[in-house]
Amino acid sequence: MSLVLAVAAAFGYGVASVLQASGARRAPGVLQTLRAPAYLTGVCLDLVSWLLSVAALRVLPVYQVQAILAGSLAVTVVAARIRLEARLRGRDVAAVAVTVVALAALAAAAGPQDPAAPSAATRLALALAAVPVALAGWAAARRRAPNLTGAVAGLAFGGAALCARAVTVSGSLLLEPLVWALVVFGVTGTLLYAQALEHGQVGPVTALLWIAEVIVPSAAGVLLLGDHVRPGWAPVAGTAVTATVAAAAVLAHAPATAAATQ
Known part of the structure; x- marks a missing residue:
């Protein structure tokens, strides 16, 4: 259940960034942006996602939750491609795929805490x-x-x-x-x-x-x-965390990420 909360938080953060960017784009000024329904929905989703991540951290190890939250960039890139029609490069698609595989491996490596x-x-x-x-x-x-x-x-x-x-x-x-x-x-x-x-x-x-x-x-x-990680799974966990961070670095430079944070 806690793993589901962490994944839900990552999805929430990723979608919230796109909603806030969408609201900001359609509003003529700062005050109008703060009142835009899409922007307000994104802010509320950010708050809910934070609460979900806190709940997940009560049970899951920090390395697992933080890596999953870093995966929110993959959600942002995909959501920005759909809602904002942002460009998606081949390396961005590869980074999204690496994120999914790495987080699945990390979930298996963590085990009960x-x-x-x-x-x-x-x-x-x-x-x-x-x-x-x-x-x-x-x-x-x-x-x-x-x-x-x-x-x-x-x-x-x-x-x-x-x-x-x-x-x-x-x-x-x-x-x-x-x-x-x-x-x-x-x-x-x-x-x-x-x-x-x-x-x-x-x-x-x-x-x-x-x-x-x-x-x-x-x-x-x-x-x-x-x-800690499951006995014998330390190399898998270390590789998964490293891969997630590397994928996040690639996705941070994606055109879709820039579109979702402007």
């Missing part, structure tokens, strides 16, 4: 990490370095995923540091990605975002939160 039970020190470190990531993003944005800003945005979104996986709420949500850190990570990532897209090219920015968002938190999930 124990609930994350990080130590108090690990939970505190994850919560405090939101501060230096936000400061690094602020510095990159001030330097007008969009590629670096996109990479830090990926780290922020990855930090949010780690917090969602590690959080254990036994009392009030307001008293749980990881909940606040999750919010800070999420807001930081959203603002930094928007700033990076404003000053940089969508392809490199998005590619670096997904590379940072998949690789770093996946490693942290294994080292800090006890995420």
Whole structure:
């Protein structure tokens, strides 16, 4: 069931990007865009997708969920081809196929996971990490370095995923540091990605975002939160994650992706 939630989140993110682009194209200005039905539907779908990904992270390993979410670029490319009539290159078709195969392999390699039970020190470190990531993003944005800003945005979104996986709420949500850190990570990532897209090219920015968002938190999930793969399946999982990131880098440069983020 959790795997279904993660896949649904990826589909939601992919379709939401195209809906928002479609609404923006048909509106004459920013205020009209914010009121456009297609744009509003996309924003709502983004929120639902985020909630689905958080629910999936409560059970699935970080590396699996993040790789599946990176596959949302494949959904964006296909949906943009259908709705926006964007051009689809041969390499984009190949990248979509690689994404599907890699995610299927990753689903088989992950296997059942124990609930994350990080130590108090690990939970505190994850919560405090939101501060230096936000400061690094602020510095990159001030330097007008969009590629670096996109990479830090990926780290922020990855930090949010780690917090969602590690959080254990036994009392009030307001008293749980990881909940606040999750919010800070999420807001930081959203603002930094928007700033990076404003000053940089969508392809490199998005590619670096997904590379940072998949690789770093996946490693942290294994080292800090006890995420694991089936015995003997580590090479398959590693290859699948690498293939998903490589496909995302190709799709980030696709004309359809550019059409869906303008």
